[in-house]
Amino acid sequence: MRELIYTGFMSLDGVLDSPGGGPGEDHRSSGWVFKDIEFLPEAVALKGEELAETSALLFGRRSYQAFAPVWRDSEDHAAYKELPKYVLSTTLTEEDLLDGWGDTTILRSAEEVDELKKQDGGAIFIHGSAELARTLAEADLIDRYHLLVFPVLLGAGKGLFSRADQDKRMLRLRDSASYPNGVVKLIYGVER
Structure with missing residues (x-):
């Protein structure tokens, strides 16, 4: 089974909203990852490490529409170009998909994501997509969380975890590190 x-x-208060400050990111503190926090390559090395493990990408509609036009032409994201991509959306159509960014498949339900996980292949990574992450976590489909927690309190915005009343889930810390700029890497596996 694929992970x-x-x-x-x-952010330290759990906000994922608009970290990069690019197009379509409209949080009042948009770009908070790159503002006021010293850039240290080792603090974001996790992103390069993940690439070696990534066999496919999964997005929600809004994140796909924000990332696809930027990442398709970005040298920093060139390795993602030919990876299979999946978008979970009930409204996106084939005509909405961006040309020139590899094969993209629209999924319509969490059940289809579950079926995708049962196929042969490597890890599927979700970038951004807070609403998608909450939906898939509620369906117990997320296997791991790779978080870079930044020393900033944003006060409001999209969060990773649902506030819905649901059963307790235990996580196991697989790796962690802290960096001089205050960023903390946390990798948790979901216990089942």
Whole structure:
């Protein structure tokens, strides 16, 4: 079974919203990953490490529409170009998909994501896509969380974890590190 891994930048108060400050990111503190926090390559080395493990990408509609036009032409994301991509959306159509960014398949339900996980292949990574992550976590489909927690309190915005009343889930810490700029790497596996 393929692992489904959520990876993202998160503020200390749990906000994922608009970390890069690019097009379509409209949080009042948009770009918080790159503002006021010293850039240290070792603090974001996890992103390069993940690439070696990534066999496919999964997005929600809004994140796909924000990332696809930027990542398709970005040298920093060139390795993602030919990877299979999946978008979970009930509204996206084939005509909405971006040309020139590899094969992209639209999935319509969490059940289809579950079926994708049962296929042969490597890890599937979710970038951004807070609403998608909450939906898939509620369906117990996320296997791992890769979080880079930044020393900033944003006060409001999209969060990773649902506030819905659900059964307790235990996580196991697989790896962690802290960096001089205050960023903390946390990798948790979901216990089943």
